[in-house]
Amino acid sequence: MSRTTYREALRQGLREALARDPRVFLMGEDVGRYGGTYAVSKGLLEEFGEQRIRDTPLSELAFVAAGIGAALGGLRPIVEVMTVNFSLLALDPLMNTAATLRHMSGGQFSVPLVVRMATGAGRQLAAQHSHSLEGWYAHIPGLRILAPATLEDARGMLWPALQDPDPMLLFEHGALYNLEGELDEREVVDIHSARVRRAGTDLTLIAYGGTLGKALSAAEQLAGEGISAEVLDLRVLRPLDDATILASVRRTRRALVVDEGWRSGSLSAEIIARIVEQAFYDLDAPPARVCSLEVPIPYAKHLEEAALPQVPGIVAAAKGLLG
Amino acid sequence: MSRTTYREALRQGLREALARDPRVFLMGEDVGRYGGTYAVSKGLLEEFGEQRIRDTPLSELAFVAAGIGAALGGLRPIVEVMTVNFSLLALDPLMNTAATLRHMSGGQFSVPLVVRMATGAGRQLAAQHSHSLEGWYAHIPGLRILAPATLEDARGMLWPALQDPDPMLLFEHGALYNLEGELDEREVVDIHSARVRRAGTDLTLIAYGGTLGKALSAAEQLAGEGISAEVLDLRVLRPLDDATILASVRRTRRALVVDEGWRSGSLSAEIIARIVEQAFYDLDAPPARVCSLEVPIPYAKHLEEAALPQVPGIVAAAKGLLG
Amino acid sequence: MIAPVPYPQDFALGLLHDMLRIRRLEERAAELYGEGKIRGFLHLYIGEEAVAVGALHALAADDAVVATYREHGHALLQGVPMNAIMAEMYGRQAGCSHGRGGSMHLFDARTRFFGGNAIVAGGLPLAVGLALAERMLGGNRLTACFFGEGALAEGAAAESLNLAALWQLPVLFCCENNLYAMGTALARSQAQTDLCAKVQAFGVPARSVDGMDVVAVHEATRAAVEQVHAGHCPCFLEFRTYRFRAHSMFDPELYRDKAEVEEWKKRGPIHSYSAQLKAQGLLDEPGFLALEAEAAAEVEAAVAFAEAASLEPVETLMNDVYTPERSP
Amino acid sequence: MIAPVPYPQDFALGLLHDMLRIRRLEERAAELYGEGKIRGFLHLYIGEEAVAVGALHALAADDAVVATYREHGHALLQGVPMNAIMAEMYGRQAGCSHGRGGSMHLFDARTRFFGGNAIVAGGLPLAVGLALAERMLGGNRLTACFFGEGALAEGAAAESLNLAALWQLPVLFCCENNLYAMGTALARSQAQTDLCAKVQAFGVPARSVDGMDVVAVHEATRAAVEQVHAGHCPCFLEFRTYRFRAHSMFDPELYRDKAEVEEWKKRGPIHSYSAQLKAQGLLDEPGFLALEAEAAAEVEAAVAFAEAASLEPVETLMNDVYTPERSP
């Protein structure tokens, strides 16, 4: 165990991957000389040199697509798209090439690419810098989507992601970079399963990434009121770990999804649909969700807070499910 | 009533709008000299001239964003993105500007823009030309999403869309262009409501765009087996017309969504979630869905057919709901 | 050696005063950021004031302006009241975007200030569209679009330059080449560092200007405006400038030498222009201090205004995602 | 007047034969499309054969190739068996993409043929990445990327040219300028119609070549390949060519004159090259007919192969969305 932050855990994961496999390199805007917009890659340029810590021009489409090409050419690229907001510029190569190439080539070409990006709101960055689109990306077959919410996952998801032959999007929640805690170095991190982060019996709170902490706080508060909430961390948004989700919901018979995505068409809808499809008759109440309001995230603090899932809202929704 | 095709009905809608409002113009790749990739705009260049039927370079991002600018500047642009597959190149201006501008400017700027695009599979165009992303776009607050499935809507949705001050995406299903039938010129077309296209009592088939015809065929077949299926045409994918959807489902107590989007995270999930949230205790069975398989759409005919929702699958799922 | 300032005293001092207004506004904003009154991202224009001031004084009042996240100066010069700008950074209802936009998203319909865009290069195609509308509607107003040199690596910029040239649209592309895009120096991001050469190859007339010299900026922009009007074409100006501060409030500035910054500061636009005015006898020290005091007073009034301004009620949060229907 | 073909007879006839193979393959494909055996989009290269043939014969066997949806010729010349190409267009399991790709998505890992890309300009940044990998892994193979002149209006192209020049990557950009992007003539889509001038401004050496002359194409490509290797830089070639057929099988060709097409057909690459060979005594009519017959026979064999080939079982549909896990 060692005291560290989410940011440092991410950096540790990067450093380990770069040290372990010479085919691994990191490229993106300002990953090198600037030290990473969120300081995740700080120091890596000095340690690994400019071939492997590669600053790119402002050209999201081209450097993401070049990452695909580099993966085809035998490297193991980690492409940093500064934030998910700018990844919209690279959606064509992500969906039309990375996600399709293996299938449309009849299985000839895999794309072992990892794309990292910051996601989420909560820092008053306003409408163009606050999207939570990881659940939306989870719609795309051919991609795998990861959302580390803990220090262990921040450090440990990268290496298995690089071992996987298929394209992987790794979403780091911007509000978590300063999260501090004890990192358990022995924890074995997989990139397939959801995890129960707190056991409970009365309902299941399903969260991931930026909402896990809020769900855990809500569970704590509910416990104070005699309600035992289980908290599930999805970790992997595509493919979803149905088995773990359903096992929990079948046990608690009630589910509340906490999702920072805009409500309509968010991942929460998919999870509710799956629960209903597979466990309708085990439910004591309709599954519910707490999501972001359907509004471009505003700058003003009080408005931003009102737009995002918050602990009181989760607590209230949980009680609503039970009462 | 007059005999026509979906393509011609679309063209009629365009012609009427261009004739009625001098601020309206059409721009996009090959809308002019070529006559439109799918011949929708054929003849309009000759009729309205090259200022108003404007061929663009291959620059999806810029001409969609220029459409936004032109709307701000006082015009009523209709931008044709040849197919939804290429609209991925324009996602940044669509989500980061068109959808956000009004809210983030504190209500100062509306974006009266209509973006038309062909969507869907079924013509052996393979992985990069077969996306059905209209349901995915419906996640984005600030946009309105239309999916005409009938001749009346093909002709009639454009004008109210142009009257609306907010950005509107209009998805034309590629497999419908040759659809032939009688166009009822008196039908009043709104862009707010879902419509019951066939009344029924045993279950509700919820469809839109390219899946409406399949749902109607399935209903026909089910009728032959003594099952009365109501068929709902969503028409507007954002905002969804909850009232009409729920009224039907509350009546039939069973719902099956037929959605050409990839299953996970498709619009079908959102509809199921809403039904469950609002009518859980009125249901006699868990809502179900028939979607596209989660695979990049393959070229070979038998594989493509297997990947898409088809009538037998709808019929079987409907019976599953009842049995 | 230095050519004399070719303007009447009023106008000449007005340029200085406007540079001071931007400078003071932003220095105060930086302080307020430290105090937690302003949040989110805050990008300062300090060092680059001659560009916005010289350029915007060459535009007509009803020309449209499209800017970036580093746009306090452009908003101010386009006529957005300082009170509304400060209130916006405070997230207040009286802000020019009702507190919904913040520093990166200043908007003002009245003065045709179209933002405030936090997507690098996002403004260029928007400006093309505004100019297209103007052309098609038979108007004569141009659209000025400001962006950094880093933006020229984006595909959006290339597509926009081509469209503007192809359709011969009245766009004035104003590139603020401050040598860095965050921490990435121009030579590390673009193989072609001669930006005018790059842009000319798209068919857009281009000229490079000393962006630290407000007179040079103003003269070049006036000429470019004329060219846009007379030639019915777009025009591109590269303003060579430098930002004295960090990219944003989070930037540790690891990527450049303090010495380089100091070297550029010697050429500070306010400093050198006021020296020029003094040498010419158009300004004396008391006059300078009076202008400074006036700017400072305006800023303090704006702070007071923002402090007193109320918050947008939370109930209005969902307003304006869509345009409210007009009552019939 | 015409310079003599500077090659030994074998090689000289090989070029002709390869052009004939592409021509026959595609003429037959068009027929099969009419019969409904081939479906989806089918883009013919007829008229442009000198480009793929001349260029690909200048590459090393292990150089990588990235192409477009108009790529039958490139696939064939890179060494993809005609049988596998035809079977792919038939949607059969024996197709080079197991019938999943069709005409627009020919792929072949063995010959480093990276497709077959139906997104205009989508291949350019992919090629940049392949070249980056090659450079970083210390290899010496180059990546040739084919695309049309229309693609140069895409932001993706601009970004890719810049990246390749900035990082000095071994990419050979091969622009097939056939004057039209679907129905849009170059001058209606790009303000700068001198493509080499545009590209050079990005810092990429560029040269324009008569794409109807297989010898000119071959020589220019050889020189460019040398430049890429020696100069450790990308290179751009503009091949001026023309497509004799419609853009795709749906194109009514409203946008160009029949007369223009006829004019270009007079310069047909097979026609003029075989005349040249005959004038030089390297070919006689029986020899020409024999080559034609050989190509026709290869095509007929491919058709027979495709007709006999089986369909991919529907049960495998979901395979290869993800890579199957290796058994340990």
Ligand SMILES: Cc1ncc(C[n+]2csc(CCOP(=O)(O)OP(=O)(O)O)c2C)c(N)n1
């Ligand atoms: C599309 C996009 N990519 C990345 C960013 C993050 N970012 C904000 S400003 C900036 C640097 C832009 O540099 P430049 O265009 O030179 O303008 P400057 O900030 O120097 O004025 C970057 C990378 C962004 N906002 N948008």
Ligand SMILES: Cc1ncc(C[n+]2csc(CCOP(=O)(O)OP(=O)(O)O)c2C)c(N)n1
């Ligand atoms: C991004 C994108 N936009 C539009 C299309 C539709 N489209 C296919 S080919 C083509 C024309 C391309 O012209 P050019 O690059 O000159 O190549 P050519 O077909 O002439 O060989 C268009 C517009 C597409 N496939 N991809």
Ligand SMILES: [Mg+2]
């Ligand atoms: Mg800069």
Ligand SMILES: [Mg+2]
């Ligand atoms: Mg072409």
